[in-house]
Amino acid sequence: MGIMTSRQYLDSLRAQHPCIYIGGERVENVADSPWFSISLRETCTQYDWPGDPALEKDFAAWSPFIEEKVSFWTHLRLGTGEVRKMVEVIKRNNSRHFCSMCMGIGLSVMWATTWDIDRARGTNYHANLRAFFEEMQRKDLRYCMGVMDPKGDRSLPPSRQADPDLHLRVVSRNREGIVVRGAKTHTSNAPLTHYIFVSPSRVLGEEDKDYAVSFVTPIETKGLTFITRPAPGPREPREMESPVSTRIGFVECLSVFDDVFIPWERVFLCGEWEFTQNFINYFSPYVRIAKGACTSARIDILAGAAALVARMNGTERAGHIRSKITDMMIASEIGWGCVLGSLAKAVEHPSGIPVPDTGISNAGLYHTRLKFIEFLGTLQEIAGGIVTTMPVEADYRNEVTRPWIDKYLRGSAKFTTEDRMKLLYFIQDLTASRFSGYLMASAICAGGTPETNRVEVQRSYDLMEKMENVRAFCGLGLSG
Numbered sequence: 001m002g003i004m005t006s007r008q009y010l011d012s013l014r015a016q017h018p019c020i021y022i023g024g025e026r027v028e029n030v031a032d033s034p035w036f037s038i039s040l041r042e043t044c045t046q047y048d049w050p051g052d053p054a055l056e057k058d059f060a061a062w063s064p065f066i067e068e069k070v071s072f073w074t075h076l077r078l079g080t081g082e083v084r085k086m087v088e089v090i091k092r093n094n095s096r097h098f099c100s101m102c103m104g105i106g107l108s109v110m111w112a113t114t115w116d117i118d119r120a121r122g123t124n125y126h127a128n129l130r131a132f133f134e135e136m137q138r139k140d141l142r143y144c145m146g147v148m149d150p151k152g153d154r155s156l157p158p159s160r161q162a163d164p165d166l167h168l169r170v171v172s173r174n175r176e177g178i179v180v181r182g183a184k185t186h187t188s189n190a191p192l193t194h195y196i197f198v199s200p201s202r203v204l205g206e207e208d209k210d211y212a213v214s215f216v217t218p219i220e221t222k223g224l225t226f227i228t229r230p231a232p233g234p235r236e237p238r239e240m241e242s243p244v245s246t247r248i249g250f251v252e253c254l255s256v257f258d259d260v261f262i263p264w265e266r267v268f269l270c271g272e273w274e275f276t277q278n279f280i281n282y283f284s285p286y287v288r289i290a291k292g293a294c295t296s297a298r299i300d301i302l303a304g305a306a307a308l309v310a311r312m313n314g315t316e317r318a319g320h321i322r323s324k325i326t327d328m329m330i331a332s333e334i335g336w337g338c339v340l341g342s343l344a345k346a347v348e349h350p351s352g353i354p355v356p357d358t359g360i361s362n363a364g365l366y367h368t369r370l371k372f373i374e375f376l377g378t379l380q381e382i383a384g385g386i387v388t389t390m391p392v393e394a395d396y397r398n399e400v401t402r403p404w405i406d407k408y409l410r411g412s413a414k415f416t417t418e419d420r421m422k423l424l425y426f427i428q429d430l431t432a433s434r435f436s437g438y439l440m441a442s443a444i445c446a447g448g449t450p451e452t453n454r455v456e457v458q459r460s461y462d463l464m465e466k467m468e469n470v471r472a473f474c475g476l477g478l479s480g
Helices: 006-014 034-051 080-097 104-121 125-139 206-211 273-313 319-344 358-383 393-397 402-408 417-431 434-445 450-460 463-474
Strands: 019-022 025-027 060-063 068-071 143-146 169-173 177-184 195-198 213-218 224-229 252-263 267-270
Touching (some): 104 125, 177 213, 213 252, 273 358, 358 434, 393 402, 393 417
Parallel strands (some): 143 195
C-alpha cells in the first residue's frame, strides 16, 4: 500500500485496543473520543498530505526498500541531499502549520547504531530494524518515540536509584525475547500511533548495561499503559478565539511498561552499553537540526503576526517596532543558517545516513530557541495589552455587545474590527494561553535543553587549536 488515507488511518486505530487513561477515565476507542479530537484532526491532516497533488513532492518519497511510494514519516533518508530536503520541508511547512511531526529521526539514528553493533558484535539488530522499516513503509504506520526516562534522582546513575525502575530496563531474557519494566515520559501522541519505539536517554556505563535497550512494540502490547495528558486546546472547537489550538496539538503520555515482553526480532539493542555513546552522538545533531528548522519556522510565524498586527494598529512605521521585527528576522535566519551549515559539514556514516555537525547544530538551536521565548513577549508588546483583556468570542458573537466591540476595538481604518479581533485571538493563542505554555516548554525542553546545547558545543569546539593559534601569533613559549 505505501500510503494510507486519513479514513484508513482512523479505521486502523479502531482495530487497536491499547490501555489508555485520560482525564481520570479509561478510553477504549481513541478514534471516536472527544479527548483526542484535536490531535486526531492534526494527524488526519498529515495522513492526507502525501495524497494531495500540491503537497505530494514534500510528503511522499520513493523507497528503495519496498520499491513503492512511501510517506514523509516512514521514509529512511540516505545521503545529505535527502536530509536537507527533510529540513526544508520542516522549515517551509512549519511556518504555516507549526509542526510536521519529524519522528523519523529516531529510527534514522538507530539505523547507524545497529550497523555499528552488528559489525562489532555479530548481532542481527540491523536486519531487525530494516524489517521493521519495511513493515512501517508497506502499511504506512506511525510510531511514537520513547526516549526520556523518569530519572528519579538526577545525581545518580540508573543502577544506583532507590527504585531500579526509574529508568526503563531489561528484567529477564530467554530464547524468545526480553521482558522490560519501567516508563518513558514525553511520548507525544502515543495513543494515536501503532508502535512505540524505545531507546536509551543517556550514555550508559557497564554497571547500567540492563538499561541499554532499544526496541519497538505495538501500543496494544500486554502490560503497556498510557497515562495521557490532553492536548492544550479547547475540547469544543473555537475557530475564532483559539484558531491554532483548536486544530493543532499533541496529547502527551507517561508510558508505563509493566513487565512487557519483546520478541528478539523487535530488539535493536540489549546490553551493549558501549554503543549508547554512538546513539547519543548520532541522535544529538539530528534532533537539533530538526528542532532548529522547526524553531526558525515558528519565529517566522511570530514575525508575520508582529508585522501584521503593527499594520492593524497603525504602528508599522515606528522605528522600535521595525527594529524588533528585524530582530526576529535575524534570529530566524541564524537558526536556519546553522541547520544548513551543520548539514554542509555532515559526515556520511557507513550505513548510508549523514551525521550532521554537532557544534553548529547545537549552537544554532541554543540561540534560536531562547530568542523564540523572548519573541513571544515581544509579540505581546507589539500587539498591546488588549491581547489579554479583550472580550471573549461569545461576546463578539452577541448581537447586543458586538456593535460596541466593533466601534471601540477598531484599529486602522484599512482593516475591519473582525479581522483585527481574529489576529488578536491568534496572538493570544500563541502568547497567553495553555497552548502558549506548551509552545514555550517545547522550545526549551524538546530535543534537549539549552544547557545540553552548551555542553555539546563545548565538547565539540576545538578551543586548544584557537589557543595555539594565538600563542603562535604572539610568539609565546610552550610553557603554561
